[in-house]
Structures are given as structure tokens and as C-alpha cells.
Amino acid sequence: MNKFMVWRALARGVILEAIRRKDLWVVAILGFIIVCSAGALGFFGMSGLESFAKDLATTVLGGFSTILAIVTTGRLLPEETRNRTLYPLVARPISRFDLLFGKLLGGIAVSWLSFLMLCLMTGAALAMFGVRFELIMLQYVLLKMLGLVVVCSVTLMLSTVMTPSAAITMSFVILFGSAMLSRGLLMAYSTASPSVAPFFQIVNASLPQVSLFDIGGRAANANWGLVPLWVVATLAIYMACYSAAMLAISWAKFRRQAL
Amino acid sequence: MTPAIEIRDLHVAYRRKDGQAVEAVRGLNLQIHPGEVVGFLGPNGAGKSSTLKALMGFVQPKSGECLVFGEPSWTESSRRRIGYLPEVAMYYPHLTPLETLTLYGELQGLRGASLRREATELLRLVGLTASLKTLNRQLSKGMLQRVGIAQSLLGNPDLLILDEVTSGLDPLGRQELRTIIQDKQEQGTTVFFSSHELAEVEMLCDRIIVIHQGQLVEERLVSRLKDGLRKFTLTYRGDLIGVRALTDATNGVTTASFDSKEGLVAALNQASNDNVEIIDVVTQEGSLADYFIETIREAA
Numbered sequence: 001m002n003k004f005m006v007w008r009a010l011a012r013g014v015i016l017e018a019i020r021r022k023d024l025w026v027v028a029i030l031g032f033i034i035v036c037s038a039g040a041l042g043f044f045g046m047s048g049l050e051s052f053a054k055d056l057a058t059t060v061l062g063g064f065s066t067i068l069a070i071v072t073t074g075r076l077l078p079e080e081t082r083n084r085t086l087y088p089l090v091a092r093p094i095s096r097f098d099l100l101f102g103k104l105l106g107g108i109a110v111s112w113l114s115f116l117m118l119c120l121m122t123g124a125a126l127a128m129f130g131v132r133f134e135l136i137m138l139q140y141v142l143l144k145m146l147g148l149v150v151v152c153s154v155t156l157m158l159s160t161v162m163t164p165s166a167a168i169t170m171s172f173v174i175l176f177g178s179a180m181l182s183r184g185l186l187m188a189y190s191t192a193s194p195s196v197a198p199f200f201q202i203v204n205a206s207l208p209q210v211s212l213f214d215i216g217g218r219a220a221n222a223n224w225g226l227v228p229l230w231v232v233a234t235l236a237i238y239m240a241c242y243s244a245a246m247l248a249i250s251w252a253k254f255r256r257q258a259l
Numbered sequence: 260m261t262p263a264i265e266i267r268d269l270h271v272a273y274r275r276k277d278g279q280a281v282e283a284v285r286g287l288n289l290q291i292h293p294g295e296v297v298g299f300l301g302p303n304g305a306g307k308s309s310t311l312k313a314l315m316g317f318v319q320p321k322s323g324e325c326l327v328f329g330e331p332s333w334t335e336s337s338r339r340r341i342g343y344l345p346e347v348a349m350y351y352p353h354l355t356p357l358e359t360l361t362l363y364g365e366l367q368g369l370r371g372a373s374l375r376r377e378a379t380e381l382l383r384l385v386g387l388t389a390s391l392k393t394l395n396r397q398l399s400k401g402m403l404q405r406v407g408i409a410q411s412l413l414g415n416p417d418l419l420i421l422d423e424v425t426s427g428l429d430p431l432g433r434q435e436l437r438t439i440i441q442d443k444q445e446q447g448t449t450v451f452f453s454s455h456e457l458a459e460v461e462m463l464c465d466r467i468i469v470i471h472q473g474q475l476v477e478e479r480l481v482s483r484l485k486d487g488l489r490k491f492t493l494t495y496r497g498d499l500i501g502v503r504a505l506t507d508a509t510n511g512v513t514t515a516s517f518d519s520k521e522g523l524v525a526a527l528n529q530a531s532n533d534n535v536e537i538i539d540v541v542t543q544e545g546s547l548a549d550y551f552i553e554t555i556r557e558a559a
Binding site for chain 2: 002005006008009010012013016017020021083084085087088089090091092093094095256258259
């Protein structure tokens with residue numbers, strides 16, 4: 001059987017459920033808040049505040065889209081188990097890996113859809129006040145989308161090993177605090193004895209470095225120029241490897257889990 | 260012939276929340292042949308759902324094996340031949356029955372217009388034509404059960420495994436379900452279902468399997484079981500010499516009860532020879548419910 005068709009069917013189910021459940025209304029409300037905030041900035045005059053407005057917009061976009069990705073993906077599997085909709089799915093001639101992967105794709109698609117909707121609304125709000133857009137804004141969107149894949153895969157993995165609420169809380173802590181945690185670990189590494197230092201390195205490497213995908217600050221300053229393509233490619237490889245590792249852990253836990 | 264289902268020395272254990280291990284199925288062996296309709300009976304907690312879950316690969320057995328048409332039941336190729344109805348019918352609340360069946364059909368390997376045709380036809384078969392585009396969350400429990408039955412029939416499976424199949428169905432729904440199962444049986448589909456509705460079991464099944472506390476207690480052909488449960492009563496005036504039956508005589512009228520037809524026939528022949536006046540002959544069909552309760556009591 002064509003695996004791609006299976007994954008597509010599962011992902012489409014997730015998207016359709018998200019749309020009908022009116023999850024995307026949350027996005028519309030958030031977008032409205034962004035537009036209103038931009039309107040307030042416009043009211044007080046935007047001249048000289050372009051960089052600030054863009055910086056604020058990318059920070060808000062980044063924050064909201066990460067929250068939506070965590071909440072959407074974190075409840076995919078637990079809801080299936082709690083609502084017992086999982087049984088007719090796993091009774092089909094598909095592997096549990098297919099199920100996980102299809103669900104993950106659905107979660108990513110919903111997160112991307114939400115993010116792009118927010119981007120459109122934010123972009124429209126900024127454009128109304130004459131903010132200019134550079135090519136780096138597209139790079140920001142692309143890299144943020146790659147970062148959301150990491151967010152979704154980490155959250156899915158956590159949802160297979162802990163309760164739904166714990167998984168969502170843990171995802172928030174890890175994904176929002178990863179930059180801070182990394183800084184702390186690097187400081188600890190630089191002051192630790194040689195025998196302990198590798199431990200901090202390993203812990204740091206195992207954390208999802210989602211802050212690397214956020215170039216909002218750079219995008220807000222047009223003078224800084226585009227991110228080199230090799231950096232984008234490296235981040236794409238990192239995203240693929242890290243997400244694959246998360247999916248492998250999820251599968252190792254889920255493949256023999258009693259339902 | 261390769262059995263449709265073969266369960267060999269199956270042990271299924273769970274760990275309760277307090278950490279204690281509970282063995283839900285203890286060394287179960289059974290075989291179901293292609294084309295049979297078999298009822299799987301047992302009181303609550305007997306291990307029926309655990310057996311079906313192990314058979315479907317939802318839980319990992321502690322030991323033993325489950326084969327479907329000679330292959331391990333958890334493989335994709337086995338599951339391609341199975342239609343499964345879970346015990347509790349819950350389907351995506353924000354999808355319509357048609358979308359639900361389309362989703363499951365695509366996972367079954369069905370595609371395009373033929374899938375849409377089959378899904379629509381199955382929903383018509385279970386009486387949901389008017390609700391094709393109603394969201395599942397707006398459907399009643401019985402209607403959701405019908406969605407469940409329809410999804411289990413997708414892809415025309417060789418084996419139907421139905422857990423508590425009549426749950427939530429009204430009498431009309433049960434009648435329609437009986438027709439569907441009988442049609443499937445005529446097409447050669449094997450049906451294995453658990454139910455607490457013994458009247459349905461009696462009407463539909465070729466054979467019943469009874470389990471209690473995770474172990475096989477009884478395995479009988481329904482036709483033989485019905486013969487065994489049938490009782491005959493002969494009421495006559497006079498003396499019948501040599502009649503072996505339970506008798507109760509009052510005012511010269513004797514009522515004799517026979518467990519077998521042969522006993523009754525012998526008594527009637529004797530009565531004819533002895534010129535005994537026959538007042539009444541009654542055949543009483545035994546109840547599967549009584550038999551079930553008795554079997555479980557004996558097993559306990």
C-alpha cells in the first residue's frame with residue numbers, strides 16, 4: 001500500500017478536525033490582537049519605529065505560533081486514546097509508525113497553517129502603516145516553519161511518554177526555555193571540571209535548539225542582510241535529524257504500548 | 260483448511276494502577292473456521308475484550324499467539340482481511356459519517372470514486388443515508404454504532420471481529436444487523452463477535468464459545484445446544500409402564516418430562532400400545548440465557 005496516501009489521509013483528518021473544531025478561530029483572534037496592536041502603534045506614529053514594530057511582530061508571531069503548535073500536537077494522541085477513536089485506526093492495515101507519522105504531519109500542517117495565517121494578518125497590519133518588507137522576512141517565515149517542525153516533534157514525543165497536561169507543560173518549559181537553558185548549560189560547561197564538562201555538552205546537544213530558527217531580531221534590522229544559504233541548509237538538516245530522533249523515540253514507546 | 264482465527268495458549272496480563280498484575284486471559288485456545296459465525300460469551304470481566312484486543316494487536320500478549328488465516332494477527336497483511344468494530348463506538352466528532360468512512364477506507368488502501376461509492380453504499384446499508392453529511396457529534400449512540408458497523412465492512416473483509424456488536428442499537432437496528440451478518444455469512448465471511456445479547460447470539464451463531472476468568476469454559480454448536488436445551492412434556496391419563504422420565508401425577512393425570520425427543524417418541528409408542536389417553540404434548544425451547552448462567556455458575 002502507498003504509505004504516502006496513508007500519511008496524507010491521517011494528516012488530512014487532523015487538519016479537518018482542527019478546522020471544524022474552530023481551533024483556527026484562536027488564530028483569527030490572535031491575529032486581531034496583532035492588528036489592533038499595530039493600529040495603536042500607527043495611531044501614535046510609526047516613523048522611526050519600523051524596526052521596533054517588526055521586532056515586536058516577529059516576537060509575537062513566534063510566541064503565538066509555538067503555543068498553537070504545542071497545544072495542537074500535544075493533544076493529538078492523548079485525545080485519540082481518551083476518546084477511543086484510536087481503535088478503528090490501529091485496526092487498519094497500517095503500522096503504528098504510520099499512525100504517528102501521519103498524526104505528526106497533520107500537527108505540522110495545522111501549525112504551519114496557523115502560522116501563515118498569522119503572518120498574513122501581521123503582514124497586512126504592518127503594510128497598512130507603510131512598513132517595508134525585505135527578502136529576509138521570507139527567510140524568517142521559512143526558518144520559523146522549520147522550527148515549528150521541531151516543536152511539533154518534541155511535543156508529540158513527550159505526549160507518548162507522559163500525561164497530556166504534563167507533556168504540554170514540559171513542552172512549554174523546554175521549547176520556550178531552550179535558549180535560557182542552553183545559556184545556563186554553556187556557562188556550567190565553561191566552569192565545570194573536564195570530567196563533568198561533557199555531561200553539560202550532551203545535555204545541551206539533546207535539547208531542541210529552537211531559538212536557532214528564530215531570526216526575528218535579524219529580520220527587523222534590514223541592514224543585517226540575508227542569512228547565508230548554508231546556514232539555512234544546516235538548520236534544515238538539524239530539523240530533519242532532530243525530528244527524526246524525536247519520532248524514533250515516540251515510535252519506540254508507542255509501538256508496543258497497550259491500547 | 261487454515262482456520263480463520265487460531266488462538267494458542269494465550270495469556271494476557273495487565274498491571275493495575277496499584278501496580279498489581281492481573282491476568283485477564285489465562286491459557287486460552289480456540290479455533291474458528293472460515294465461514295463460521297461464532298459468538299464469544301462470558302460475564303463482565305471474563306476476558307472477552309482482552310482476547311479481542313490481543314487478537315487485534317492492541318495489547319501485547321504475555322505469551323501465546325493469535326493467528327488470522329495462518330498469519331500473526333498483528334501483521335498488516337492479516338489486518339487487511341479483518342473488519343473490526345470496537346466495543347465503544349466513538350468516531351471523530353467533527354467529521355461526518357461519509358468523511359469517517361473515507362478516512363478509514365484510505366487507510367485500508369481504497370481510493371477515489373470507488374471508495375466514495377462503497378462508503379455511501381455501506382452507510383445506506385446501515386440506514387444512515389439521511390445522515391451522510393451530519394457531524395458525528397450530532398449522531399445518537401445507536402447511529403454511531405451504525406457508523407461503526409459500516410466502517411468494519413469497508414473493503415469487504417474476510418473476517419469480521421465485532422465487540423459488543425448490538426450495543427446501543429434499537430430493535431430495528433438489531434434486525435438490520437442480523438440481515439447484514441446473515442448476508443455476510445452467505446458470502447463466506449467469518450464472523451466472530453462478543454455480545455451480552457444472548458437472543459442475538461442464538462439467532463446468528465453457528466457456534467458459541469464461553470469464557471470465564473480468562474479460561475475457556477464451553478464450546479458448543481448452537482444447533483446441538485438447542486437440541487440439548489429442548490424439553491418435551493407429555494400429559495396423559497393412565498399408566499405408562501417403563502417410561503423413564505420425571506413424572507408428576509395428580510388426580511390420575513400424569514405429566515412426564517423428557518430431555519430428548521427419542522424418550523418422548525418411545526413414550527408415545529408405549530402409550531399407543533397400552534391404550535393410554537394422551538391429553539397434551541408440549542415442546543419447550545430451552546433458554547440460552549439459563550444455559551449461560553448455569554455454565555458460568557458451574558465454572559465459578
